[in-house]
Amino acid sequence: GSATLTVVTNPSGTGPLTVFSDCNYTGNGVSLAVGNYTMAQLQAAGVANDDISSLQVQSGYTVTLYADNNFAGSSLVKTANDDCLVNDNFNDLTTSIRVAAIPSNLAYNKPAFATTAESATYSADKAVDMNTGTRWSSSYANNQSIWVDLGANYNVNRVRLVWEAAYAKDYQIQFSTNNTSWTTVREFWGKTSAATDDQTGLTGTARYVKVYCINRATAYGFSLIELEVYGSAAQSLAGRSISAEAAQVGTTDGSSNLQVYPNPAKNQLTIRVPSDWTGNVKAMMLNSEGKQVLVKKLTNKQEVLNVSSLPAGIYTLQLNNGTSQLVRQVVVE
Known part of the structure; x- marks a missing residue:
């Protein structure tokens, strides 16, 4: 665009990303919160298609610009301000956007x-x-x-x-x-x-x-x-540490199709092994000290483990078919 007046939608600046229609943070400006924005969603927020020339990104966030709708086509990742996308060969090309917080590196400067x-x-x-x-x-x-x-x-x-x-x-x-x-x-x-x-x-x-x-x-x-x-x-249960994911009812690994439920479990734990696993599968439960407390060979794709005799706490479930291993955290109540 050719506007010289900067007009910012959502002037409170609560969104970690502000996009501008012109270089040097001028023209129409719109502040966007964390989320994924298709072309329709950007237009509803006041961002015209193919009309972003500069952007401001708050520290701790990552922004991915896409040339096509629905997060497709060529892309450009930004974690800091850019006063003119002409320099990136991405001027007036953005059709969809993802805005996300950069996760914190837990290992930074730790022993x-x-x-x-x-x-x-x-x-x-x-x-x-x-x-x-x-x-x-x-x-x-x-x-x-x-x-x-x-x-x-x-x-x-x-x-x-x-x-x-x-x-x-x-x-x-x-x-x-x-x-x-x-x-x-x-x-x-x-x-x-x-x-x-x-x-x-x-x-x-x-x-x-x-x-x-x-x-x-x-x-x-x-x-x-x-x-x-x-x-x-992590969260805690009865003085023990458990992961937030382990506490969810039913844990599924989409890449392996492993299903373990209910989780937390009281008396029985159902295991559905990945469909591409063949042969016998060995299931082992280890307590918080790493000691084996339960072992069973699974001959079917779906079987039930009796965990009623195990004390309440967090356990590690290990599944091995001879060539691959999967590990899950399981809470027994």
Whole structure:
């Protein structure tokens, strides 16, 4: 547009994003709250189609602009102000928008430890300082670990690993609430590049998060520039820590089609294993100390576990079919 007068809709500025029809934050301005906005929703808010030339983004938020409706087509991500989208080749191209809060990195500047470090310059704390100029580097050997103490139990759903050139070809992500008993929640075999791994969709309660580096990809050790952990604060039940997700009635992993319900459970727990799993499945329940308290072989796609004899508390359910493993947190009342 050619307007020189700035008119801001929602002048209180409560929305983390304000878009403008002209460069240098001029023209028609509209403030948008966190959410997803299709073309129709933007127009209803006062934003014309293909008419955004600059934007202001509050700290702690990420904005994704899409060239097509319904969050399709080419896109541009912004986490800070941009006075002219001409410089990004995205001027007057926006048709839909996503506005989201950037999740807090729970591992930032928390106590970190490692089995070895190449030197004091490459100690474990260098992987949790949010500084891409520092890194942790292990000794030149396989089977090394780095872990972080989050300070409290969290429902962890994402671990982001920024590797240096000396990356792990094979590794596991493990959770613990006591720094003694560890549960593997994700494993990666056959990594072929030092590309960043953003492991999402994790489920479990952890105070301690470990990356167990099994096999090296190079002749050097293992080296992580950043170990980031994301999730939400845990709730409590009868003095024990449980994850918010575990407390929901019915936990489903959409990617694996695993269903575990009801959760919390009183007498019986129904397990429906993924449809693509074949053969016998071994189900194990571990208590908060990591001790096995129940084991059963599942021969059908859906079976029921009798948990009436278990004391109230939080348990770890592990399912293994010989080639894959799934882990869920279960509350028994």
